[in-house]
Amino acid sequence: MRLILVRHGKTATDNPEKCHGFTDIDLSDEGYRQADQLAERFKGQKIDAIYASTLRRGIETAERIASIQGIKINSAPELNEVNFGQIEGITFEEACGLFPEVTDLWQCGSTKVCFPLGERFLDFVERVNSFIKILKTHKDNETIMLVGHGGPYKVLVCTLLGLPVDHYWQFKFDMASVSIIDIYSTGAILGKLSDTSHLIKETK
Numbered sequence: 001m002r003l004i005l006v007r008h009g010k011t012a013t014d015n016p017e018k019c020h021g022f023t024d025i026d027l028s029d030e031g032y033r034q035a036d037q038l039a040e041r042f043k044g045q046k047i048d049a050i051y052a053s054t055l056r057r058g059i060e061t062a063e064r065i066a067s068i069q070g071i072k073i074n075s076a077p078e079l080n081e082v083n084f085g086q087i088e089g090i091t092f093e094e095a096c097g098l099f100p101e102v103t104d105l106w107q108c109g110s111t112k113v114c115f116p117l118g119e120r121f122l123d124f125v126e127r128v129n130s131f132i133k134i135l136k137t138h139k140d141n142e143t144i145m146l147v148g149h150g151g152p153y154k155v156l157v158c159t160l161l162g163l164p165v166d167h168y169w170q171f172k173f174d175m176a177s178v179s180i181i182d183i184y185s186t187g188a189i190l191g192k193l194s195d196t197s198h199l200i201k202e203t204k
Helices: 027-040 058-068 092-098 101-107 121-129 148-162 167-172
Strands: 002-007 047-054 073-075 143-148 179-183 187-195
Touching: 002 058, 002 148, 027 179, 047 058, 058 073, 058 101, 058 179, 092 101, 121 148, 143 148, 148 179
Parallel strands: 002 143, 047 073, 047 143
Antiparallel strands: 002 179, 179 187
């Protein structure tokens, strides 16, 4: 099975440094252009199924790709970004002042993080990994596309490659990027990580 991980395009936020996990924000104008470029990248390629997070930035990106592919989007709340709780909508620097015990653990990559009034990191991992049961319903020769967020993709990559989840922080998924994992009965191979070669900057 070929698994294509597409991260959503840039978002309409007043500050990209703010933590937006469960916060449901739209794509920016540039994000929509990036979604169109993603759709063009996969034009003519066989995609057997598309799964998207239930957050607007994931859905909006998936819609541009699915419209060219001529297939429906499957809703996958398992792929939603982590719920940062009281850290939603503030910067990491602000969070350090308000919740130092949480951000200290977060900064050192600890799996013991529990976001205040949000998700416990290990519960987030369990939620994301539950999506693997859905993957197993597909045939070995199918190409499956996921459209969503960097956090869940880090979890899936660790799990599929057989790495401990505390390696989570060592992977980076740029916005509107494409990553590819080929899954075999003997294991998985990461063939492409955070590729943005399809993005063309708008000229003025």
